[in-house]
Amino acid sequence: MAAHASCVELLGSLFPDIDPQISDYVTGIINDSSEDDFESPQDIYDAIGDLLLNSATGKTEDDVKDICEKFHGLMKSTQSSEAAEHKVLNSPIQLGSLSRDLIDSSLENQSIWLAKKETVSQVDQKKLEKAEAKIQKKNEKRANQTTSVKKTPNGTCELASASQQLNRRDIKLDSSGSNKSYDIRIENFDVSYGEKSLLTNASIHLIYGHRYGFVGRNGLGKTTVLKMISSAQLRIPSHITILHVEQEVVGDDTLALQSVLESDEKREKLLKEEKEINAKLHKKEQNDNKSDMLSSRLNEIYQQLEAMEADKAPAKAAVILAGLGFSPKMQSSPTREFSGGWRMRLALARALFSKPDLLLLDEPTNMLDMKAIIWLENYLQTWATTILVVSHDRQFLNAVATDIFHLHSNRIDSYKGNYEIFRKTREDRLKNQQKEYEAQQQYREHIQIFIDRFRYNANRASQVQSKLKLLEKLPELKPVEKETEVILKFPDCDKLSPPILQLDEIDFYYNKDKIIFKNICVNASMESRICIVGENGAGKTTLLKILLGELNPVRGLRNAHRNLKIGYFSQHHVDQLEMDVSSVELLALRFPGKPIEQYRSILGSFGITGELATRSVATLSGGQKSRVAFAAMSCLHPNFFILDEPTNHLDMETIEALGKSLHKFQGGVILVSHDERLIRLICNELWVVQNGTVSSLEGGFDEYKQIVEKELQVTL
Template sequence: MSTVFQLQGISKSFGPRILFDKASATFVEGQRVGFIGANGAGKTTIMRMITGDEKPDSGSVTCYPNTRLGYLEQHETFPEGETVIGYLLRVSGREPWECAKMASSFDLTAEHLEMPFLKLSGGYQMRVRLTAIFLKDPNFLLLDEPTNYLDLQTVLLLEDVLRAYRGSLLLISHDREFLKNTCTHTLELEHQKLTLFAGDIEAYFAEKESRLEMTKRYNKKVQLQQRHLQAFVDRFRYKASKATQAQSKLKQLDKLKTIEIAHSIRTVQIHIPDVPQKQTFALECKDLSAGYHADHPVLQGVDFEIKRGEHVAIVGENGKGKTTLLKTLANELTPLSGRFKWGHNITIAYYAQHVPLMLPSKGTVGTYLASKAGATLPEDVLRMASNFLFSKDDLEKSISILSGGERARLCLAGIFLGKHDVLILDEPTNHLDFDTVEALGEALAEFSGTILFVSHSRTFVSEIATSILEVKDGRAIRYPYPYEVYVYETKTHETFLMPKEEPLSIPLSPDNPFLRTKTEIYDDLKKEKRSMERLEADLKKLTQEKERIYKAFETAPTNVDIEKAKRLKEIDAEIIGLESNWFTIQDRIDAFNLEMKGAKNE
């Protein structure tokens, strides 16, 4: 396999802080690499070096010939009012029909293409951004935390796309399940070095565990030798007859070094104070409507009860009301109608993405944690700070200079130092490193209180959730099966609980005489797809002919060819007509696909 990119002996520092010290990595064709390491270790900086947006202090960064990069950044800015198709045309430079065809691979319809980009939910924005990247036909794809804020449907779609992708992949993610399903290799950034493991994330952890045990045994042996040598030196250093031997032993002692054991999941232990367990309800909702405008409720007719000690995962597509429900239950949003009631004497802690912005500007990390700790011992405060990536020196940091990620981690540490009956958590794993996410999952799973939470991480949800509340079609209803069944159902686009919105105006029932069979619909769908293939072939020929004429003009700019200029105008007119037909056919294909979902069997 040929090499697509290489980092050789790179070093990088920001002030006194060293990110990399002579780190190296080679990426080959078709390799699918999950990139992991502690927050702030420099993973994004590595990606920016690959794209050329960041330079190493020393070492070489080599992009091999024919390597085409595609980079999905964590953050990107978009002009106000720009439509989806406008964005795709701007960033890709491709034809409208090509943009629309690629967009359909991500379940984006013609209606989506005409919408302002910023009006889309986070999940659909990610679909559009991925469409833009694949329009550039990259053979080395760089994705930085692509699953953040995505709903399960979009995460599963992205998994399918990446599994079908045949180029090289470098993927930063703290979602263990996502890494397992998309990557064949694992790149670790640790101790300022890069190490590539030939295996997925599960194989990586097994290998790390094995290496850890070997390192511990080696260190134990070295420490025993060190004690023996030191005892000999201390005893005979000043005895003339043994001075030479003592000096020799001292040199041996200097050469004996233990291997530093890196921070591992075994050393990260988050403890959440237990609360008294009672048999009464924790939360009761009756005919609750929630939203921001009385005329357009996001949720309505919500009825459910949660018992104390339940760990409830709120699931559903982005933009359907999960966060709205949590904000309402946390008293951040007034119900539009109906009511909800918390159990007697219940204390609630709420974490959401906007909460870190509400931190006091005065004070330090240490004083904030102390104010939240209550009767917690000082050493427990230090341990909690450490588990959320704050060192002892960081305790003196002013809150006013903390980054967004640091503020988020500080909020979580403060919440878990307190003693709360109920935890309401909206995407708590964002801004946490891999080890801390796993430790947090373990701690929440053991928590004796009640949890209502939203998370995009399947591993995290699966570990914590004891029950599921599905938000869909303006309602929030108890899902009667385990989370694993919900994931499977979402993958297969089936439903056990709520019927999907029907695409046709006629009643869809098996006895409806007007309802077409799947075979009848499939025949029409096949005809439209054949028409689409012929149309796309014609568009490709016209585009190639247009490029040939332009090249001829560039080769001989002073040689005016009237016939070619005339033909160029004809081609433009033909392309416009074909593109219009393309969108019409695509609309029909979308309609047939929708009809197929409600079709009766033979």
């Protein structure tokens, strides 16, 4: 006990603020060990150094090594004194008499087993495990936690944080510069947003050259994970280049084509150096030796440019821009002349041209028309490096993805194959999981019946004990967690007699030199389910605004039923929401005079329930904001819907629910969309906006897709 007291005293003097449980643990290790276990102070440091360093504030590595040396000296002196006082037995000890002696407290100090036990640590094992877990968690947070403050649109701040368990081998390879692998492992990481935990102990393994689709419900953290990777809050090897297509290109006088070329920084740097060297050589101010050095360097630059096929770069950039819908005239226009949507396309073009080792895409199809989507699908199928894409476009993921990451229940599951294969595999996996769980429950019940029946039967006691142990050894299986079904419910409306909405011989233009529509004649009824398609810039949104009555035609008439109430969903609906209030408050501001329960009921019809309804709109995900916009639109009790790109930011389950809800809706529907799944779910008529006209295709979406693919082949 003297040695134990010396250890505690020494530790307390050098580390006065140490946790008592940690102190007990450390002194227990020292007292239970021999000089053979710790031959040097370094051995003691290896055993307890990290523990002391992370649990004692204000102490350095040298402080810890100093106490390890003192522990080693104390251990040697204690064991030397014990050897000097070693007792020699005069006669053998009988175990029977020893057991009696153990009961007699007067013989306690004469037993060699009890004397040995004096040096054993008296630490409670449960407390020790709890302390170790606490220290490990604290250590991981200190070493690996990174946080960033992100401003929401209304100016408030949300704290996004990530903690990651790093692989020591990968860190060593990375620091030495010897890591040549382009596979990426992000293991055992947690992600939280504010006080909400998004991921717990998740792992992602990206194999070089694979294309990963990232799917899951709105608001679970897919976009946050992409941002964490691109901002290095989740660490990956430093030699891997990352590009996250997130922000639109800044508008300035740089031409669109040149903006794409400048994304290849290595090529631009070599071209700039080439110009500088040529300028110096033309001045002829250098001596012969310096001229030779410049000429030699110039040859090296030419070789590097030739190796990367720099002369073909403008043509490659032009092909990418053309595929994304940029005409030759647009490619030669300054970036400041483009709208936000086109600047996002430009950002995508820069990413495709620069070819990073890891390309991160967040809903890339939102900004594209059907022709550009088909081109992008084909282009990415031959992509050489790694892609991680968040998308809710089922057809796009079927065409592009080689693997799927599914985010749910605070974890990420991986699947091989495209989206359809993922769906089938997941369904089979869930069925098997449920069957296995049910089979085990039956087995447990069978064993429990036996235990309950013979629990008090002395002849069956051993069998009961065996069954109890068998139950304890069975792994704990969990039933399948069924995801809540997404339901969108639009309010009922009264039927109107035709004609409902009609455009007769409409002409429209902003400028006579550029006529947008010429002699348009279209009509819609309460049974209409019309989808408007066409290239970006063809006039789809303009046609919607004429149908709404927001734009007056230059010639012709717009006829609408006198009781017609149109619910309009804009593709820029997020800009129309008040961000600094909750969803309930937003409806109360727009439609005052109703009880809060009614606002909650309306929001609940679109999946905004519980705590979501009282959260600031700014903190909601894009899909959740769309649902709030649907709820606000429904407060008017419209009998006709005009929807402009309603699927942007919606997850697949919500898109499916939207299609079913619109199909059941008793009024008419006109929508602009490029989502193939939604179009096939609800539309019975297809309007194509092209070359100043609006025509209806009898073959529907299949015919339109064939036309677009043929045009794409001719263009490229």
